[in-house]
């Protein structure tokens with residue numbers, strides 16, 4: 585007998601107009617609260633520097649950040665993630681500048697807080713931007729990681745950012761048990777306001793960080809990060825790392841990069857539905873879209889919207905994206921069009 589479709593096999597009866605299509609796409613909308621903007625803060629106070637591998641993204645000196653943020657905040661920006669970039673300040677084996685008052689991220693936090701009191705400020709915590717060897721750890725003489733010294737430095741840096749006024753500490757180093765160490769450090773602060781901990785829980789060893797390493801000048805001078813960042817094929821380590829970080833006091837968890845790891849977002853969100861899930865659309869993902877659009881190969885707004893929607897569909901609550909200013913601009917336009925009708 586010939587195959588007979590049943591009543592529930594008619595899908596197109598359920599999405600023939602815009603409203604119906606939205607009903608079929610629950611929890612995938614993108615609002616201002618779903619976006620976090622990374623910002624590179626360089627140690628030349630008045631600099632505004634282009635980044636050749638990330639067209640449209642700039643490094644800003646401490647005196648230029650507020651000016652850059654003004655229109656973005658006016659468009660609804662809710663949260664930022666600060667990355668200090670050292671070009672002139674000295675780098676050494678232990679990253680001494682990181683928790684000093686010379687750190688441009690530490691200098692800029694009070695300026696941002698004063699100008700934009702309701703903006704939420706997160707700080708990336710790692711050592712690679714401050715160490716002479718460009719790694720995220722401190723090493724023993726035999727080349728193995730010295731966990732005691734590494735965790736002590738990461739904790740000291742986290743405390744310094746918190747004391748400068750950061751709302752969120754975001755360790756990206758991937759060292760075992762850093763969440764425990766940093767959490768204890770933050771709790772020991774004599775500070776009334778709480779500080780949250782956003783763990784880069786499932787950060788994979790990725791070629792998509794290429795442009796960032798140019799932007800931040802943090803490429804390792806030898807070897808790679810494969811002994812601490814996760815192997816790209818490992819779902820098991822991602823699950824174990826997220827479970828550990830949650831048990832050690834992370835307030836939020838993250839998957840990074842985004843597009844090549846949608847299954848990990850989905851898996852971790854279903855295992856930890858009570859924790860806000862972040863995804864980092866990293867520098868290489870930004871560059872892929874930017875250069876493809878520049879070459880006329882695809883429409884940036886449509887391709888980007890599709891990508892961001894896929895993050896939401898996979899289970900991400902917050903998307904860290906260098907495209908945040910553009911997206912906020914589009915959201916503003918859409919809101920204005922709606923208010924006209």
Ligand SMILES: NCc1[nH]cc(CCC(=O)O)c1CC(=O)O
Pocket residue numbers: 708710712720756757792793794795796797802809865866867868
């Ligand atoms: N640990 C530093 C750090 N924090 C965020 C990124 C990547 C961000 C991006 O590519 O946009 C990196 C680079 C790396 O681990 O090599």
Ligand SMILES: [Zn+2]
Pocket residue numbers: 710711712713719720756757
């Ligand atoms: Zn690092």
Ligand SMILES: [Zn+2]
Pocket residue numbers: 807808809810811812
């Ligand atoms: Zn290694």
